[in-house]
Amino acid sequence: MGRFGLTAGPRAEAAQPAVLAPERWLVHRVLERMRRPPVGIRLWNGEEVAAGEAAAVARVVLRDRGALYRLLLDPEFQFGELYSDGRIEVEGDLVALLEEVNRRQLSGGRAAAGLRRGPLNTLSRARANARHHYDIGNAFYRLWLDEAMAYTCAYFPREGLSLEDAQAAKMELVCRKVRLSAGETVVEAGCGWGGLALYMARRYGVRVKAFNVSREQVAFARERAAAEGLIAQVEFIEDDYRNIAGRFDAFVSVGMLEHVGRRHYRELGAVIDRCLSPSGRGLIHTIGRHRPTPVDAWTRARIFPGAYAPSLGEMAGIFEPSGLVVLDVENLRLHYAATLRHWLERFERSRDRVRAMFDERFVRMWRLYLSASIAAFTTGWLQLFQVAFGRVTDNGVPMTREHLYR
């Protein structure tokens, strides 16, 4: 067999200008490797490789020969790069395409073995990682997030809820899970633009210290606290969760664990153990996996450097070494898909403004990231865990979870 498997390839068709027979054969190998999703491919000369019924969901257009070769060498990383650069185009439903690909990977083999230890997120690295993503500019996020600027999974207890209402429902659910009462103190690790901290102060009359390493987010959050007259109740601190000091009645962290990195879980557990009062309650809300799996190379490089989404077994590494015990886990996977659909729709409505702020490459990169995230949650590729926990010795835990649903 020749290097490109000429003799084993499909029989030669009439030669098309600029597409070589081995290239056509390679395209089929790519499709096979992806377990033949219902996706067509159009090559740079207009030639269709898998058309008709087989291409029911979408068509991938490879705009140049180099795109094919790059895709072959490193599909996980290069698909994102080539799509961002416009060298790959997708005609049809991008989310549906990614869902089909995910499904085939999930129903296929087992997870990659030999996970690395995960990123070492030192204090300065953690700050740089956060800035990479969150300091893009508040104006950008304002274009497509809800009014409260919640950039985490919302909660849709009823169909047809607006994004605003679903984000409020999420904040309410978190507050109920940690059983806040007026006058208590709360520490928040990774507070984003401050929406939850302000909600807790406003609705529950608690005092909050909210930590975040993103300068832009903290500045925004402080302005909101001032505008709402909540400065006496909510303090936003531009610092790392590892520098939390003091004792609190509750610890909450919504959407930060993804940036902690699994080799720091024990350290995070020690921070919580140190700052939680004897009857303290806690909650961590995080993207997760059904088993240990690395973040894909493109997302790690372009979207979330230093990120890691843990399995529940890995999260046990936060709680078990300390005197903490898990009281309640809820998997809100499909809520994140619903949240992301809102975001993608708003993003597309604002894409001209995004392009004016940045460029076309940025628009395509973010479209892919949001679309791939929807597909990841709808196919079970990603999970969303809300884990409520407490002290192992605390008998003040309610006997049922009915209070969450009143």
Next chain:
Amino acid sequence: MGRFGLTAGPRAEAAQPAVLAPERWLVHRVLERMRRPPVGIRLWNGEEVAAGEAAAVARVVLRDRGALYRLLLDPEFQFGELYSDGRIEVEGDLVALLEEVNRRQLSGGRAAAGLRRGPLNTLSRARANARHHYDIGNAFYRLWLDEAMAYTCAYFPREGLSLEDAQAAKMELVCRKVRLSAGETVVEAGCGWGGLALYMARRYGVRVKAFNVSREQVAFARERAAAEGLIAQVEFIEDDYRNIAGRFDAFVSVGMLEHVGRRHYRELGAVIDRCLSPSGRGLIHTIGRHRPTPVDAWTRARIFPGAYAPSLGEMAGIFEPSGLVVLDVENLRLHYAATLRHWLERFERSRDRVRAMFDERFVRMWRLYLSASIAAFTTGWLQLFQVAFGRVTDNGVPMTREHLYR
């Protein structure tokens, strides 16, 4: 210093007959090692060692010199042995005494390192273990369990519920968590006396295959199925969970995992993966720990050979290697304390009949086991996890848990 620390011991008191000064010193060392619980000790000659306020909760009576020495050499195992033999007596509240001891151990250092791999529960060993405990005789368990003979944690959503109602509430909660609907098929791994299998068939119109290796329990369950006219719907199979064959809409296992042993979790996960339909739901209800901890030597030897109560991190070893994902975890620790209080009260009411069936040693052994279990749950020494799970690809999961509380 002499072998018994004579020179470092407390100053000599007036010698009492048959209690040597070094022995008195040893008693103090025992109390210190236990971090001075508010417990008095009376020695075999009537001498009180820690009396007054210090003995607020209970008094431990050591009836002979040998009891002291055995307790020193191997307290974990020997306390149970000596109590069962009547060589240790407890005056006052046995449960409160054990709670005080647990609390001090929990607030002290970390868990023992170097966990062994856990018991190898082969098919024949698993059968022998089950018979050790469950084949004591149905007549015995009838004396103090509820009518449905549920020998697992009940659910007390309201205060003052009877044991019968709380066991029914538990069964209902399990059914709701796995979302049964009429005509579906369920497999139950470790079905005890069949209460849950019959409940599911009766209330939800499902067909159940229920596995159990205890001959006495299976015989009893079959009689009940016949009496209730449910033979066409419920099949009780005297066999190991590893021999489950077929495909089912739901997998439930209430109180069996404790007997599986952690080195068999992956195997259990493979069994579930094999027998669960693509939209199948599952639930495991088990005693657990807040971190990996071995079962104490006495319980392992006398009550539950081959038993192991896992941490949530260890339970991940069931789900993560298969295509299963955790959807919901609820920690019902305090419900087990409430359940056990009912059992202990009923047991004490029947103790004369238990003694007539067995002997005084058996009565004392079971009193200690039930009391120690209450103390373990009230102090956080043990947890009770209900873990609901499903296929990672199943999007039929309800958006909220409200349906559990209607």
